[in-house]
Amino acid sequence: MQSGTEETRDQSEARVSSALSGLPEAEAERRHLAGLGNVLPNGSSRSLWEILLANVFTLFNAIVFTGFGILLALGRWQDALFGLPALFNTIIGVVQEFGAKRTLDRLAVLNAPTARVMREGRVSEIALDRVVMGDLLVLRTGDQITADSRVVQTDEFGPGGLEVDESLLTGESVAVRKRVDAEVLSGSSVVAGSGLAEVIRVGADSYAAKLTSEARKFSLVRSELRSSIDRLLRWITWALGPMILIVVNGQMQAQGGWEVAIENGQWREAVVGAVAAVIAMVPLGLVLVTSIAFAVSGVALANRQVLIQELPAVEGLARVDVLCLDKTGTLTTGEMVFDRSHMLQEVPGWQRVLGYMGESPDANGTARCLAEPFGDEHSDFAPVGAVPFDSVRKWSALLAGDSGGTASGTWVLGAPDFVLRAESGTDSVDEPLAMAGELAEAGLRTLVLAHSAHRISLGSDDDPVLPEGLIPVAMLTFREQVRPDAAQTLSYFAEQGVEVRVISGDDPRTVSAVAREVGLDSSAGFDARRLPEDQGELADVLEREHVFGRVTPAQKLAMVHALQSRGHVVAMTGDGVNDALAIKKSDLGIAMDTAAQATKAVARIVLLDGRFDRMPGVVAEGRRVIANIERVSMLFLTKTTYAFAVAVVFGVLAWSFPFLPRQLSITDGLTIGVPAFFLALMPNATRYRSGFLKRSLAFSIPAGLIVTAGLIALKVLGDQIGPFSVEEMQSASTLTLAGIALWVLAVMARPVSPFRILIVLAMYAGLGLIWLIPLSQDFFQVTWLSDSLGVLVLGIVAVGVVLVEVLRAWHLRFTRK
Template sequence: MTERADTDFVAARHPGLSSDEVARRVERGEVNDVPVRSSRSTAEIVRANVFTRFNAIIGVLFAIILVVGPVQDSLFGFVIVANTAIGIVQEMRAKRTLDNLAVIGEAKPTVRRDGAAAEIPTSGIVLGDLIELGPGDKVVVDGEVAEAGNLEIDESLLTGEPDPVVKRPGDEVKSGSFVVAGGGAFTATRVGRQAYAAQLADEASRFTLVNSELRNGISQILKYVTWMMVPTAIGLIISQFTVESHDAREAVRRTVGGITPMVPEGLVLLTSVAFAIGVVRLGRKQCLVQELPAIEGLARVDVVCLDKTGTLTEGGMDVTGLRLLEGAGHAHVGAVLSALGAADPHPNASLQAIIEAYPQAGSEGWQRTGALPFSSARKYSGAALTEPRGTAGTWLLGAPDVLLAPGHPALAEVDRLNDEGLRVLLLARSGLALDDPEVTTGVLPQALVVLEQRLRPDAGDTLRYFADQDVHTKVISGDNAVSVGAVAGKLGLPGADRPVDARRLPEERDAMAGVLEEGSVFGRVTPQQKRDMVGALQSRGHNVAMTGDGVNDVLALKDADIGVSMGSGSEATRAVAQIVLMNNSFATLPSVVAEGRRVIGNITRVATLFLTKTVFSVLLALLVVFWQIPYPFLPRHLTLLSTLTIGVPAFFLALAPNKERAKPHFVRRVMRYSTPAGIICGLASFITYLVARHEYTGPGSLDAETSAATLTLFLMEVWVLAIVARPYTWWRVVLVVAMVLGFGVVLVTPSLQSFFALRLVGDAVPWAAVGIAGVGGVVLEVVWAWVRRREPRVLGTA
């Protein structure tokens, strides 16, 4: 920057709006009043849980049974009401958790009013406010640049163009962009719903269920179920009214008994509850899930790309040494470093450490005539300084291997320090003007500034967790590759002893992907390269998570399958990330991974239970229509069986720990087991029903026939439950046994026998029912073993 431009920047400083002007704008409604929501509204939650397709079907059947049947045949309706209430309560808990965390993590721009700068909530901005900007700040409303000091704005989230745009007074800035270098201020020209930020913030922070393979898979299953239900239900209605022409009420009860179990009504509910509980659990660990599928997505991740600074290391740094070069004096170098610190109003972590080591008092009498802020793409910053004795010069501070020509003698010392895991910056003097494109050519090195980064105490354990879970870790940093490798090596990362300099990475995507799959540590990576590396890994079929906290990470965070930002990171990174670690602890990530695996793995388990019921219900309805006989079950029977073999067990299984990495093709994996299992269960219970119809005759025989078929169906469903619950733990064994005992209590208690219309008559048929269930169970085991061989660890694994 020239001296004139720098002077204009200082002179252009405006006091901003006065308090009276702010009050008048608030009265006129010229405020940034867009609500920042992290979740659905209460009305949306109630509507989404109550007004569903299957709730409507169950509601109609419930109303019919209330008219024609005893109350015990309407129990399924009360179960649906209770389940829906549970879903609403759990999602409301998740909403409160997300809203509270969103308030904590909300961006607070610095606004200048009455000549003083102060941080205020985004919703407090009014039209005409003067908003200050620094590196990493997000432009929260649309406006016009009023002050600029080497201000560079990244508009890639709006335009797709990766190159930063230099902004000068009078230029337009749009919300959704962010500052990558320099500083300044802009006047708000569009606020509230007129600004692009309204749409961006609403979409970035909404509690959403989009782009979820799990939810999409369940929707696909429900669509198939609907197609099967309609013709089957019509055939069943005609059949039952034909068979029970003498008793319309019995025909209605048998028809409803056949239609009700076709509806996997609890599957959607249980999925919502599992996700909601996951949000609450993560919220307690100060983890803000900005998009709900992120829990699922991180569970599918097999590669985690970590930015070293702020992730493996803490934000702060310390100056541990100064190596003088080319005969430079210690006092003079210290004064230059002090002046460079004073020249940058928005220092990064490295420069902040230098400022602390060399206070600005050491640069008294020095004048700044130009400044070049640090940029991740350049890897250096600089300033045009005039010393007290009048000598003017251009000074640069940055990466030694960028500022020095290859083979320079000073680089040997740099490599040695990097091998120790230290970060090294070069202070150099240039004979060219600061704005000269060749300013780094022929620089005169003056000193090496040695910095030590503070390792996060939990980083090593977190890296070991990912290794144990078969998740590959890639450390991607803009720092020197050897230095990054040394830091990663201290944390025990495999492959850290073979760091790769990203400047030598092939540009072709497939070739780059090959190098990335082999290596673990990559240094001197530019922001655009981070984005390219994420894309290259994705091209090989990897699910990639990217963590970061700086503006140089935004492009990669945006393109990764899952973006994870630190709460202390820049506003831009928090805006594009799906997950924000509010406590800035990298150690929280395993909790997120574990929560996602728990949700997906367990929903896969319980989906098998629900869909097995749907399949055998459709099959039974078809068999009944073909044989032209009464449907074997009343609604009360299937309510009892569903509660004991699906509802209660599914709730516990859905919330159990599960560490298996999520696998793709949810629908295919679930249907491969539930379809044959449902067919086997349906055939076994129908065979028992036919045997009972042959054995029992006379008044009351239908109740005896139904009871025998119910016994077989219960034993078959318990067998399916026992398979899905594997591998066994003490509580899973207790769960299965408790369900068996519950059914036994119903069979031996006279009042419950009467309530559920269950009466086992004689010895031959009940034992035949048990025998048929035993044969069916053996067939189930054979089928399960076959499915397991074809797709290892689909079911029965933790």
């Protein structure tokens, strides 16, 4: 009964080959040409052309680049600098989405580079796409199954027949015995035995391909920042049409009317003014600064072994309020560890037997845990026969001789209810069975070591049969190795108000025990086989229960949808292919380093070193980004507000637009562009609260109207104390706008810190340098103001500063509600 040698495998394969010779090569080629080959579907739902259409050919870009082109055509390149941020925005959008497309297109559940098939009685290795319907796959231990197949013959001469690990597909961590006529699915792996399987589904029809195809469907991570900014851009874009008409008409009227402006060539100035007004309404840098903030965060997290596959995912964990965890690979390392032995009856040599079983080449994952505590005990023990573990019979056995101080006869290690059931009803067995039940309730995996003086025998179907008179010797308990960082990380999420759901394909009792070990309050896990199919009822269960076992891949996906239907922002972690669809459909998918390729591809975040304690750092990074972008957005939206308001007022009243485009570049750069870059990257631990857009607009609209009122006051009062030249009024308007907008910046930079003070002071200094340096004066066409106009500007700015402070005090109370 020696197990698993190469000689046994060769004999088995020869026996199988003589019965089934496989397809002729000519027939296999014919089927391949007929489209019956294992060609997997390729491509995501968006082509490169579609990506370009979505990011380049937009109404927003049409308006911006049209204005850019008009100014270049008029020879006013100095006023066309606004085109650069718009170009960068477009490039970033295309690059990000194309990168996501390439990741999805590379997605594949199957990692095996070749397949082993039987054709014309010969075994050969071929490319995956050359496998055809009806081919005979030759399966050996360690192989990944490349196409859905039906078992036609197994290695009946081997130790345990054909055993398949389907955990990547089903979440069930126990290997499954496959007999003749059983189906084996693509993406699963052979863990024991060998055999032949006839291919019954190929290509897009296979199970793995269907998972891959579903996972490949293009989608962007849900981002409140991005969706809010996109919504703003849509509002602004649609408002630009009528605004352009108002502005152009107003500027032409300001030049004496359409006919006069065209005749004397003043239409050029009118067009420049109109372009300046329209472009000022567009928050060009907001998207760029947001993208830069995400990119910098992505780099920072990458240095901590956290891969961000889509930049807005940095924001995701800051918004998540429910975190769904897969037990194996997330809370646990996926490995079993020995817990303890419970002595039942002393039989000589039991430690030697356990040591030998633990270090046997045929030992499964659980038995290998015995090597460390008992490995030194078996140096003088040599069994005369062995029956390796089998997932169907749930036990393994050794046949001991009369030497070495070990009791002769049969030693059996396996599941208590399988090993001892033949002896049940006796006092010596019922008590150990009761103990095993209690230990299982505690979530421990339990094995019993039993001994019989009789030898093991074979049944009518050549399967080994347990001997009579088995005496339980020791009860052995095992537990899954919990990640050392899991409890601390979950404690952090609890403090931050993030609820946790543990979801696993394993026994609910085992899952519950692991949950308790990491600090979750769970008396008993919920068996997912009792979950309702109705989404509303399922959501009720999920609100009440927190630990689930025996969960199928379809149920994981349904759970995500049910939680989302109740308004939750859901993060999903996992490592198996069975987790891929749930991870994709969640608001934020997180994969561990050991995850299947398909799961990593659809996840937004991958923990490259598998350390679960990286998660709080990702949360902190997300919060920093959200809080800082909210701060920066108020600067940009303040500008958009006053640009719209000024355009309407000056257009309707037929006043000349008070700035040149290049002069707006001064205020944009000093009050928004440069400081926004630094503010977006500074530390910020503010806790996330929904309503980003509402809070931003509540400050930005009043602040923009304060700036507008200052410019209107300057125009009205300046005409009364004037006259002043066009250049003087444009310079005064630039200083008025910069003075009030810089105080808006000072408000946004609070709470005060030395670096933030330095940023604000540097912007004031930059404004002064524009007027001090002759070259910059000439380029931006600004001039020193007369005393009366200078005093007027100072007075208006002072009133604006007071109003901004009043607005800040009100906004603080508003945001605390």
